[in-house]
Amino acid sequence: xxxxxxxxxAGLFSWVVLTxxxxxxxAVCYPLLRRLLAPLPAGLRSNGNLIYSVLPSVLALAVIAAxxxxxxxxxWLSYHCHQGVCGTHAPHMPLASAQGYLAVGLGLLAFALxxxxxxxxxxxxxxxxxxxxSFSDPGIKPNYRLVxxxxxxxxxxxxxxxxxxxxxGLQAELxxxxxxxxxxxEQAHALQYDNLRKLILRWASKPWPNGQAERLQQDFNSALxxxxxxxxAHLHGDSTRYLLQTYCADSHCADAQAQQDRAAxxxxxxxxAKASTGQLWWWRLQFVMGFGVLAALLLLATxxxxxxxxxxxSR
Amino acid sequence: xxxxxxxxxxxxxxxxRSDTALPAQAVLAELAQQGLSLSTVQSTLERLNRKGLxxxxxxxxxxxxxxxxxxxxxxxxxxxxxSSQISDGQLAPMISGFMDFVxxxxxxxxxxxxxxxxxxxxxxxxxx
Numbered sequence: 334x335x336x337x338x339x340x341x342x343a344g345l346f347s348w349v350v351l352t353x354x355x356x357x358x359x360a361v362c363y364p365l366l367r368r369l370l371a372p373l374p375a376g377l378r379s380n381g382n383l384i385y386s387v388l389p390s391v392l393a394l395a396v397i398a399a400x401x402x403x404x405x406x407x408x409w410l411s412y413h414c415h416q417g418v419c420g421t422h423a424p425h426m427p428l429a430s431a432q433g434y435l436a437v438g439l440g441l442l443a444f445a446l447x448x449x450x451x452x453x454x455x456x457x458x459x460x461x462x463x464x465x466x467s468f469s470d471p472g473i474k475p476n477y478r479l480v481x482x483x484x485x486x487x488x489x490x491x492x493x494x495x496x497x498x499x500x501x502g503l504q505a506e507l508x509x510x511x512x513x514x515x516x517x518x519e520q521a522h523a524l525q526y527d528n529l530r531k532l533i534l535r536w537a538s539k540p541w542p543n544g545q546a547e548r549l550q551q552d553f554n555s556a557l558x559x560x561x562x563x564x565x566a567h568l569h570g571d572s573t574r575y576l577l578q579t580y581c582a583d584s585h586c587a588d589a590q591a592q593q594d595r596a597a598x599x600x601x602x603x604x605x606a607k608a609s610t611g612q613l614w615w616w617r618l619q620f621v622m623g624f625g626v627l628a629a630l631l632l633l634a635t636x637x638x639x640x641x642x643x644x645x646x647s648r
Numbered sequence: 649x650x651x652x653x654x655x656x657x658x659x660x661x662x663x664x665r666s667d668t669a670l671p672a673q674a675v676l677a678e679l680a681q682q683g684l685s686l687s688t689v690q691s692t693l694e695r696l697n698r699k700g701l702x703x704x705x706x707x708x709x710x711x712x713x714x715x716x717x718x719x720x721x722x723x724x725x726x727x728x729x730x731s732s733q734i735s736d737g738q739l740a741p742m743i744s745g746f747m748d749f750v751x752x753x754x755x756x757x758x759x760x761x762x763x764x765x766x767x768x769x770x771x772x773x774x775x776x
Contacts, residue, residue, distance in 0.1 A: 398694065457733070463654065465726065467657040467658070467722055468657060480727075481719055482720055486727070488745040489744045489745055490744075492741070518745065519744070519745055525767045528741055531741035531744070532741035532742075544747045550704050628686070
């Protein structure tokens with residue numbers, strides 16, 4: 334790799350390839366992660382899902398950076414030569430190869446499509462946000478805006494400066510204390526930048542097979558909503574019944590079984606939230622150690638296998 | 649729902665607040681603090697009329713405008729658009745806590761859009 338543009342293109346291609354491979358590997362192993370995260374509180378579950386989704390791209394970047402430090406190569410790379418040149422070296426990706434050009438070109442195309450798709454989505458989202466804001470009015474309290482519709486809705490919109498919206502239909506139905514709880518739920522989303530985290534997870538899981546990506550996103554969203562429900566419930570003396578009344582009055586919760594399931598889930602989460610400090614720290618330690626070990630193993634494996642793979646692909 | 653710019657939304661809000669049809673000058677007076685010109689307001693009204701969101705009638709030599717669809721219908725269409733985008737996965741990260749509407753919408757996906765389409769068609773039929 335002698336000139337900078339080619340070096341950058343090859344680096345980008347390498348990052349795309351390694352990210353894809355690691356993403357597919359982690360997607361296959363996601364059911365195992367689900368089982369491991371299941372006993373943990375909602376906050377740790379959502380963080381676990383997010384970290385798991387961005388791990389491939391972060392590790393791929395670390396590997397590319399490590400490859401650029403040629404002197405370190407000898408610690409994990411088996412000795413091999415290219416056209417008589419032996420010793421430690423960065424991945425040898427020759428210029429004079431039609432397959433190499435094709436592979437790098439495809440990698441760049443994939444990256445460009447993803448970047449364009451992300452830009453288009455952000456633009457679309459911004460247009461909708463602007464329109465929604467134009468149609469809304471300041472609410473009774475300064476921390477939300479009111480939208481004139483009979484539908485019973487409350488939502489938090491936006492990435493970097495999230496705004497809470499409430500429908501007039503919902504405001505008319507709620508008592509002042511219920512309104513406080515609904516706003517507390519949405520405020521919890523805003524304070525944690527949940528929409529931004531959802532965006533990151535959605536894009537990080539783009540390479541995943543559709544079914545697994547959808548499951549990951551659903552699990553993540555469910556954990557976020559549960560965490561925010563707990564914040565709202567805390568304002569009302571941890572009343573599960575209160576939460577069910579406020580959030581399950583619509584048709585999708587009219588089913589008795591759905592109500593029971595939701596009640597059981599919320600009660601379990603409230604028990605987890607009341608765990609002792611020692612238990613919480615033990616869970617956090619397991620969480621950090623688990624992801625630390627996973628990241629270390631994946632990093633070493635990718636460092637060893639990525640070099641010959643990239644050279645083979647660009648041959 | 650047709651794409652609406654900020655100025656078009658402000659004009660619509662003025663017309664929704666009014667009980668009677670308004671000429672362009674009256675709309676301009678309501679939007680005085682925005683520093684718009686009469687021609688700007690007239691062209692905005694004309695655009696909204698072409699989009700089927702207004703009805704107009706001639707009084708003396710001037711057109712008087714009124715909204716052809718209610719505010720709740722327009723907002724319902726906006727929410728319907730957003731929820732269909734959420735269902736398709738485009739806007740999902742942007743909005744938290746929207747799922748009640750999505751559930752309702754997914755059970756009856758055409759209802760709001762049909763309501764808006766009907767309102768637009770009625771508006772067009774009654775236009776001068």
